[in-house]
Amino acid sequence: MGTFKIGGVVLKSLFNKPATLMYPVVPRTWQERTRGSIGIEEADCILCGICSKKCPTHAITVVRDQRTWAVERMQCIQCGSCVESCPKKCLCMHPEYTAPGTEKITDVVHVPEQPKQPKPEAAAAAE
Amino acid sequence: MGKRTIIPFGPQHPVLPEPIHLDLVIEDETVVEAIPSIGFIHRGLEKLVEKKEYTEMVYVIERICGICSFGHGWGYCAAVEGLMNVEVPERAEYLRTIWHELSRIHSHLLWLGLMADAFGFESLFMHCWRLRETVLDIFEKTTGGRVIFSVCKLGGVRKDVDNETLAGIVSDLNKMKAGLKEVTDVFISDQSVKNRTLGVGVLTKEKAMEFGAVGPVARASGVLQDIRLTGKGVYEELGFEPVMDTRGDCYARTSVRIREVFQSIDLIAAAAEKIPDGDIAVAVKGNPDGEFILRMEQPRGEAFYYAKGSGSKFLDRMRVRTPTNQNIPALVQMLQGADLADVPVLVLTIDPCISCTER
Amino acid sequence: MSDKKYLIQNFVPVTASELLGKVQDLKADGYRLGQACCTKLGDGFEIMYSFDKDHELLNLKMAVGEGQEVESISNIIWHAFIYENEMHDLFGISFGNSALDYGGHFFKVAEPTPWNPKNEERKAEQNG
Numbered sequence: 263m264g265t266f267k268i269g270g271v272v273l274k275s276l277f278n279k280p281a282t283l284m285y286p287v288v289p290r291t292w293q294e295r296t297r298g299s300i301g302i303e304e305a306d307c308i309l310c311g312i313c314s315k316k317c318p319t320h321a322i323t324v325v326r327d328q329r330t331w332a333v334e335r336m337q338c339i340q341c342g343s344c345v346e347s348c349p350k351k352c353l354c355m356h357p358e359y360t361a362p363g364t365e366k367i368t369d370v371v372h373v374p375e376q377p378k379q380p381k382p383e384a385a386a387a388a389e
Numbered sequence: 390m391g392k393r394t395i396i397p398f399g400p401q402h403p404v405l406p407e408p409i410h411l412d413l414v415i416e417d418e419t420v421v422e423a424i425p426s427i428g429f430i431h432r433g434l435e436k437l438v439e440k441k442e443y444t445e446m447v448y449v450i451e452r453i454c455g456i457c458s459f460g461h462g463w464g465y466c467a468a469v470e471g472l473m474n475v476e477v478p479e480r481a482e483y484l485r486t487i488w489h490e491l492s493r494i495h496s497h498l499l500w501l502g503l504m505a506d507a508f509g510f511e512s513l514f515m516h517c518w519r520l521r522e523t524v525l526d527i528f529e530k531t532t533g534g535r536v537i538f539s540v541c542k543l544g545g546v547r548k549d550v551d552n553e554t555l556a557g558i559v560s561d562l563n564k565m566k567a568g569l570k571e572v573t574d575v576f577i578s579d580q581s582v583k584n585r586t587l588g589v590g591v592l593t594k595e596k597a598m599e600f601g602a603v604g605p606v607a608r609a610s611g612v613l614q615d616i617r618l619t620g621k622g623v624y625e626e627l628g629f630e631p632v633m634d635t636r637g638d639c640y641a642r643t644s645v646r647i648r649e650v651f652q653s654i655d656l657i658a659a660a661a662e663k664i665p666d667g668d669i670a671v672a673v674k675g676n677p678d679g680e681f682i683l684r685m686e687q688p689r690g691e692a693f694y695y696a697k698g699s700g701s702k703f704l705d706r707m708r709v710r711t712p713t714n715q716n717i718p719a720l721v722q723m724l725q726g727a728d729l730a731d732v733p734v735l736v737l738t739i740d741p742c743i744s745c746t747e748r
Numbered sequence: 749m750s751d752k753k754y755l756i757q758n759f760v761p762v763t764a765s766e767l768l769g770k771v772q773d774l775k776a777d778g779y780r781l782g783q784a785c786c787t788k789l790g791d792g793f794e795i796m797y798s799f800d801k802d803h804e805l806l807n808l809k810m811a812v813g814e815g816q817e818v819e820s821i822s823n824i825i826w827h828a829f830i831y832e833n834e835m836h837d838l839f840g841i842s843f844g845n846s847a848l849d850y851g852g853h854f855f856k857v858a859e860p861t862p863w864n865p866k867n868e869e870r871k872a873e874q875n876g
Binding site: 264265266267268270271272275281293294295296297318339340341342343346355 | 441445448449510512513516519522526529530531532533534537539547548571572574575578579580581582
């Protein structure tokens with residue numbers, strides 16, 4: 263039984279520093295595992311298209327002829343299934359969120375031609 | 390006998406975070422009858438199962454609710470695993486239990502805040518949510534998400550948490566206990582709070598059984614019903630005992646949830662101590678065929694997951710019955726005879742999650 | 749592992765004429781209605797009522813033909829009205845003698861009975 267039971271808590275918060283962060287003046291610290299946004303190491307990409315097939319929201323589009331890899335940022339749900347399924351491990355999850363915007367943005371990445379390496383079996387057969 | 394008036398309550402109301410509509414038949418200041426109606430935000434997620442592969446459906450099911458998202462993901466995975474006879478590694482089962490109990494802490498703290506807000510105690514509301522932040526930070530550290538975790542998958546979990554981090558989590562939670570005690574004491578012993586909850590909206594044990602109340606609402610009325618006793622998860626190994634009360638009023642429902650928060654912290658501590666080493670996932674091969682029904686104890690109560698497949702990679706039917714769905718009739722029962730001014734508090738004591746209900 | 753209660757899958761088929769009697773017996777035995785749901789099954793539907801007692805489930809399954817009226821159990825177990833109205837609004841199954849009938853206004857859906865296969869056929873006809 264009692265009245266003004268919250269008094270102690272109120273007094274404490276009067277003298278302690280605020281529980282909230284002065285965002286955006288004080289930037290947020292991201293955790294290592296934070297699922298923020300998908301990134302790509304374009305030099306390693308082989309345009310196989312597995313990531314676009316595995317994406318539950320169809321946010322990733324891979325066009326082989328034009329050598330582009332595109333992600334619709336607002337469509338992506340950061341589930342990370344593309345990162346897990348990438349055979350070349352060229353996709354990664356950045357721990358920062360993308361900036362908020364008024365328009366739906368699509369990030370298109372041009373994948374450079376990879377220098378052709380002779381396949382070991384082919385080289386062996388030629389000999 | 391006074392004049393009867395019908396007062397529409399909701400779908401937009403300061404106390405409601407989500408849309409539910411109640412037609413309250415009022416005589417003087419007392420509610421005589423309440424007729425609920427829902428369906429303002431029906432999304433038809435169950436139907437999506439015919440278009441999404443059963444492995445991808447986890448992401449959809451997780452998005453049924455933003456509070457018990459982990460529980461829904463686990464329930465779906467467990468139902469499909471049961472259907473396909475997949476044995477989940479023990480470490481994964483422990484991790485799932487830990488995350489599920491963390492969800493319970495965060496859900497109950499959120500609810501305590503909303504409850505304080507419902508009877509007009511704004512600063513208490515903010516302090517509850519301040520405490521909840523600790524749990525959300527733990528989620529972000531271990532899963533990468535604060536609300537949707539995407540960590541449960543068929544056959545196990547996607548991310549491991551090493552034992553050191555687990556010990557850190559337990560010590561964080563134990564540190565939180567002192568603050569939690571201070572804040573929850575206000576609910577338990579402050580006279581102004583008790584005036585709004587003690588003896589309000591009594592649901593007797595008989596009524597709770599008859600109208601099929603679930604979760605903390607049923608347990609506060611003295612009905613022994615907790616799906617954690619059915620053996621899903623590792624609750625047996627942790628020596629789990631459900632929290633019970635007998636009064637069946639708003640005060641009992643609040644106190645059951647408060648005690649469950651402390652219990653969850655203890656369960657997590659016990660699980661972190663006992664967790665075995667090993668794999669965190671097994672590969673799931675083939676397509677689901679047959680049917681399986683399973684229940685989970687969500688923070689709000691018992692939830693049903695019914696999966697039916699016919700050998701293709703799309704399930705035929707996925708049924709999710711959420712706890713609020715079952716508690717609405719109990720709420721209607723509680724409202725009869727209640728004061729009009731108590732209606733917001735009563736609506737909140739069942740911890741309504743309308744998005745869950747309408748899927 | 750096998751002794752865990754959640755693994756018990758107890759499905760009991762019933763016919764439409766047996767349903768009310770069976771539900772009455774279960775209620776007298778202290779069973780609680782956990783949920784009811786509808787599944788598409790060939791041409792018709794299958795309604796499943798799940799009952800719980802001491803944390804064990806008993807599921808009654810009843811086959812229903814397209815357009816067949818089902819006797820409502822909401823006069824025995826009042827809170828079944830939630831599930832019956834849901835099935836009515838989404839699948840278009842009609843229930844007779846319901847204790848609380850919303851007449852198709854329980855869910856606010858853009859088109860009537862969206863989960864009934866007939867609805868898809870109708871839409872295909874309109875489009876084609």
